Amino acid sequence: xxxxxxxxxxxxxxxxxxxxxxxxxxxxxxxxxxxxxxxxxxxxxxxxxxxxxxxxxxxxxxxxxxxxxxxxxxxxxxxxxxxxxxxxxxxxxxxxxxxxxxxxxxxxxxxxxxxxxxxxxxxxxxxxxxxxxxxxxxxxxxxxxxxxxxxxxxxxxxxxxxxxxxxxxxxxxxxxxxxxxxxxxxxxxxxxxxxxxxxxxxxxxxxxxxxxxxxxxxxxxx
Amino acid sequence: xxxxxxxxxxxxxxxxxxxxxxxxxxxxxxxxxxxxxxxxxxxxxxxxxxxxxxxxxxxxxxxxxxxxxxxxxxxxxxxxxxxxxxxxxxxxxxxxxxxxxxxxxxxxxxxxxxxxxxxxxxxxxxxxxxxxxxxxxxxxxxxxxxxxxxxxxxxxxxxxxxxxxxxxxxxxxxxxxxxxxxxxxxxxxxxxxxxxxxxxxxxxxxxxxxxxxxxxxxxxxxxxxxxxxxxxxxxxxxxxxxxxxxx
Ligand SMILES: Nc1ncnc2c1ncn2[C@@H]1O[C@H](COP(=O)(O)OP(=O)(O)OP(=O)(O)O)[C@@H](O)[C@H]1O
Ligand SMILES: [Mg+2]
Numbered sequence: 001x002x003x004x005x006x007x008x009x010x011x012x013x014x015x016x017x018x019x020x021x022x023x024x025x026x027x028x029x030x031x032x033x034x035x036x037x038x039x040x041x042x043x044x045x046x047x048x049x050x051x052x053x054x055x056x057x058x059x060x061x062x063x064x065x066x067x068x069x070x071x072x073x074x075x076x077x078x079x080x081x082x083x084x085x086x087x088x089x090x091x092x093x094x095x096x097x098x099x100x101x102x103x104x105x106x107x108x109x110x111x112x113x114x115x116x117x118x119x120x121x122x123x124x125x126x127x128x129x130x131x132x133x134x135x136x137x138x139x140x141x142x143x144x145x146x147x148x149x150x151x152x153x154x155x156x157x158x159x160x161x162x163x164x165x166x167x168x169x170x171x172x173x174x175x176x177x178x179x180x181x182x183x184x185x186x187x188x189x190x191x192x193x194x195x196x197x198x199x200x201x202x203x204x205x206x207x208x209x210x211x212x213x214x215x216x217x218x219x220x221x222x
Numbered sequence: 223x224x225x226x227x228x229x230x231x232x233x234x235x236x237x238x239x240x241x242x243x244x245x246x247x248x249x250x251x252x253x254x255x256x257x258x259x260x261x262x263x264x265x266x267x268x269x270x271x272x273x274x275x276x277x278x279x280x281x282x283x284x285x286x287x288x289x290x291x292x293x294x295x296x297x298x299x300x301x302x303x304x305x306x307x308x309x310x311x312x313x314x315x316x317x318x319x320x321x322x323x324x325x326x327x328x329x330x331x332x333x334x335x336x337x338x339x340x341x342x343x344x345x346x347x348x349x350x351x352x353x354x355x356x357x358x359x360x361x362x363x364x365x366x367x368x369x370x371x372x373x374x375x376x377x378x379x380x381x382x383x384x385x386x387x388x389x390x391x392x393x394x395x396x397x398x399x400x401x402x403x404x405x406x407x408x409x410x411x412x413x414x415x416x417x418x419x420x421x422x423x424x425x426x427x428x429x430x431x432x433x434x435x436x437x438x439x440x441x442x443x444x445x446x447x448x449x450x451x452x453x454x455x456x457x458x459x460x461x462x463x464x465x466x467x468x469x
Contacts, residue, residue, distance in 0.1 A: 122275055123312035127326040127378060128302035130294075137329055141316045218360050219316040 008184030019176035027159040030097040038105020046113045063103030069164050072096040076168040093165035101158050108150045112143030120222050145220030152209030156202050226251050226413050233280035234267055241267045242438035254414045256424040259434030265417040269384045273304045305375030309387040311367040313359035319370050320355040326378045345373040349403050365396025385416040433458050
């Protein structure tokens with residue numbers, strides 16, 4: 001029978017909780033920046049001239065072809081050497097996760113925009129709206145509502161992916177769990193606690209997004 | 223009287239496909255013109271060309287004597303003077319009925335909120351839906367949605383209204399309410415171009431009926447009496463008889 005000695009957790013829970021704070025902070029920032037960037041890229045891929053569409057397509061395709069861990073490591077180790085700009089592991093992780101996740105968001109946004117019926121665009125044009133007006137007032141609001149379930153999966157994948165920031169020593173939850181597990185020789189207890197914590201963060205988050213979608217789905221139906 | 227809209231030998235091709243071939247007729251101020259004809263004869267295409275949703279391939283469309291502008295800004299200005307009503311209503315599903323009607327005045331005309339509100343209230347009242355202002359479009363019947371769509375178009379105070387089969391997607395019991403709103407609009411002197419399969423409406427409300435046939439050709443035009451009772455063209459009679467129309 002395994003001895004569930006919880007002394008390491010009892011001693012280090014403040015330290016671990018601080019890591020949860022970093023994880024949540026990194027997750028929230030990444031979600032905010034990658035939604036912003038992803039929506040911008042998605043909209044521009046639909047409406048900008050070819051001079052911008054082509055490089056954006058290249059960006060999206062390459063991000064889908066490169067593992068996020070490779071982007072992260074590159075961002076932390078290679079980017080500072082190439083540019084002379086070094087902002088520390090947290091910001092490197094934010095930047096790497098953002099450019100990676102935004103590419104997926106951009107694809108979702110593009111599909112959302114393309115799913116809006118041409119008749120809606122004709123109706124907006126017939127009122128005399130300009131292209132930016134019809135995008136902002138008619139197309140995007142409907143597209144965003146329809147995209148919510150897909151965005152929800154991206155959000156939960158993003159929160160999970162913040163755990164790889166441990167590899168560049170961002171003091172987030174996973175990194176701190178590794179530290180505590182190593183020092184206390186209680187990996188079973190500590191990593192089990194890690195499973196539970198991620199579940200407790202993610203389960204309500206995905207449920208919340210599903211709820212919100214159920215509430216607003218009718219707004220995107222045309 | 224000078225025509226509000228004049229079509230001069232209008233042609234429209236989609237690639238090698240000819241959707242409109244040398245269509246010429248004009249619409250005077252206050253006139254109600256009904257366009258009828260078989261499916262695929264280019265009626266919707268003509269309406270879309272009229273407000274620049276499609277570019278014509280040849281000929282000219284004149285609004286108040288001037289050819290439609292080629293610039294985007296010019297075309298937007300033209301569209302503000304033409305209201306359009308679609309077969310599928312195309313209300314904005316994420317906005318309330320009230321917000322739908324205010325959309326044009328607020329975003330396009332940049333009218334202040336109080337004035338837009340007043341205009342929307344008056345129009346919803348006019349189409350008999352003042353009590354539905356706060357509803358979302360999805361909560362309305364088809365006939366109600368189409369009446370909101372008419373109010374939304376009228377909110378721009380257009381010089382011309384274009385209707386593309388406004389009752390074709392409706393349940394029979396709600397067609398009447400939409401047609402009577404349109405009839406009232408016609409009685410008030412609105413200039414209207416109406417694509418329709420409602421021959422009773424065309425007969426009672428139209429000043430002139432224009433008949434199209436396959437290939438985007440204007441077959442004949444005239445007052446409803448002539449078109450329905452004594453068409454000049456054999457093919458007009460064929461088309462009307464195929465509508466299962468008892469007159
Ligand atoms: N964007 C397009 N590309 C290619 N062909 C088109 C396009 N739009 C319309 N057409 C074709 O042009 C022809 C005329 O279409 P249009 O919609 O104007 O007909 P209609 O008279 O309105 O018919 P209906 O009664 O079915 O609405 C049709 O054969 C249609 O397939
Ligand atoms: Mg049509």
